[in-house]
Amino acid sequence: MRKDKGQIINEIMVQFTSLAENVALSRVLTSSVVTHWDITISQLEDLKVAVSEAVSNAIIHGYENQKDGMVSMRFLCYETYLLIEIKDEGIGIENIQQAMEANFSSDKQRMGLGFSFMKMFTDELEVTSEVGKGTTVLLGKKMPAVKGKE
Amino acid sequence: MNLYCLREGTVLKVKIIGELDMNVAGSLKERLDKEMNAADVRHLIFDFSELDFIDSSGLGVLISCYRQLAPIGGSVRIEKAKQNVYRILELSGIPKVMAVSSEGGDTK
Ligand SMILES: Nc1ncnc2c1ncn2[C@@H]1O[C@H](COP(=O)(O)OP(=O)(O)OP(=O)(O)O)[C@@H](O)[C@H]1O
Ligand SMILES: [Mg+2]
Numbered sequence: 001m002r003k004d005k006g007q008i009i010n011e012i013m014v015q016f017t018s019l020a021e022n023v024a025l026s027r028v029l030t031s032s033v034v035t036h037w038d039i040t041i042s043q044l045e046d047l048k049v050a051v052s053e054a055v056s057n058a059i060i061h062g063y064e065n066q067k068d069g070m071v072s073m074r075f076l077c078y079e080t081y082l083l084i085e086i087k088d089e090g091i092g093i094e095n096i097q098q099a100m101e102a103n104f105s106s107d108k109q110r111m112g113l114g115f116s117f118m119k120m121f122t123d124e125l126e127v128t129s130e131v132g133k134g135t136t137v138l139l140g141k142k143m144p145a146v147k148g149k150e
Numbered sequence: 151m152n153l154y155c156l157r158e159g160t161v162l163k164v165k166i167i168g169e170l171d172m173n174v175a176g177s178l179k180e181r182l183d184k185e186m187n188a189a190d191v192r193h194l195i196f197d198f199s200e201l202d203f204i205d206s207s208g209l210g211v212l213i214s215c216y217r218q219l220a221p222i223g224g225s226v227r228i229e230k231a232k233q234n235v236y237r238i239l240e241l242s243g244i245p246k247v248m249a250v251s252s253e254g255g256d257t258k
Contacts, residue, residue, distance in 0.1 A: 020173040027203070045203075045234035052205040056172045060207075111213060113206040113242055120241065 001083065001126050001138055002076070010036070010077040018059045018069035018088070026055040026073060026086075033075045034082065037143040046121035047084075047141060053114035054086040054137040061106070062090025062135055082141050089134035096127050153178065155185050160224075162186065165197040170208030179211050192224035199230035199253055209242050216247055225249075 014029060016022045027048045034044055055071060063069035069090060076083040093099045100119075105112035118125050124140030151174040152167040162185055170178065185191065194215055216226045226248040231239060236252040244250060245258035 023171050023173055024169060042234065042237075045237075048203065049205050049238060052171055052203075056205065056207055060172060109214065110210050111206060111242070113209060117206060117238075117241070 001124055001140055005078040005081045005083070008076055008078060010075075012075040012077075013072065014074075015070050015072045017067065018063040018065075018071055019067055020059060020065075022071070023052055023055050023059070026051050026071075029073065029075075030084065033077070034143070036077060037082075037146060039144060047139075050118045050121040050139050050141075051084060051086070053117050054084075054139065057114050057137075058086060058088035058090065058135065062088035062092075064091065078143075080143050080145055082143050084139045084141075085136060086139070087134065087136045092131040092133055093127070093129040093135055094131050096129055100127065151178065153181060155181070157185065157189055157191065160190055160192040161195060162189075162191045162193070163195045163197065165200065167200040169203040170201060170211070171203065171205050172207035175207040175211050178208075179214065182211075182215060186218070192219060192222060194219060194224070194226045196226070196228045197230055198228055198232065198235055201232065201235055204235050204238050206242075209238070209244060212244060212248070220247075 012033060016025060030048055030051045031044060034047065058071045059065065069088060072087045074085040098104055100115045102116045103112040118139060122139045123142050126138040127135065129135040151169060154165040156163040164182065212226065219226060228239065228248060228250045230253045231250060232253055239245065239250050240258060250258045
């Protein structure tokens with residue numbers, strides 16, 4: 001996914017404990033990073049949902065709600081593209097294809113909407129995972145050219 | 151998240167202020183269960199006029215309320231959802247099982 005995106009102009013990496021309250025932090029970070037571009041509020045809202053889903057999954061499923069895991073978030077900013085990597089070192093996903101199917105959930109209380117929202121609200125979505133090692137989700141989103149630079 | 155509940159007979163009106171994500175989904179459900187158990191609540195009406203964010207964890211709470219009330223002839227209704235919240239509700243398919251209206255009055 002990193003190919004053809006040009007040069008990285010800014011890279012931001014943050015790590016936080018797998019606490020539920022940090023999901024809000026992940027959204028605030030995202031809002032703050034995208035101020036670099038001139039995107040619409042509704043595009044930002046979409047991206048916040050995608051990030052919220054990925055970070056929630058890391059905590060809920062990856063770490064099974066245990067509060068001693070670390071979630072890492074990396075923002076790779078290109079001229080007109082943003083890549084957000086969300087990574088946990090939790091239980092991993094055995095069958096990624098099945099996990100990403102709409103309405104699939106390993107928890108009957110949940111609706112299995114997370115990956116669907118991630119797909120809908122990004123231009124690219126890549127999931128890599130290894131059972132017992134953890135999961136990495138890459139969210140890619142096209143960004144407009146920065147004003148005065150085009 | 152802040153929560154205001156008002157009970158009128160079998161109707162429970164709930165106003166949620168702030169953001170509804172996994173951090174607050176659990177305590178919201180607990181509070182709703184408590185309110186619903188304390189009286190013969192059949193119908194839930196959510197006022198989303200001051201709800202700024204919702205994701206799948208929040209939607210999960212709405213669906214679980216629906217699953218609880220539907221078998222006893224009850225209902226769940228969502229009113230005054232902001233545009234971004236309304237969009238998520240629409241995309242989730244929730245309007246198929248509960249009445250949803252936006253702050254502008256759009257109805258699904
Ligand atoms: N980081 C992760 N680590 C381990 N398993 C995961 C991870 N992310 C997703 N999964 C698995 O993929 C499934 C589908 O995820 P998805 O977010 O689409 O639905 P959900 O989280 O189960 O429900 P919802 O997002 O609607 O609350 C999960 O039920 C879980 O089994
Ligand atoms: Mg999920």
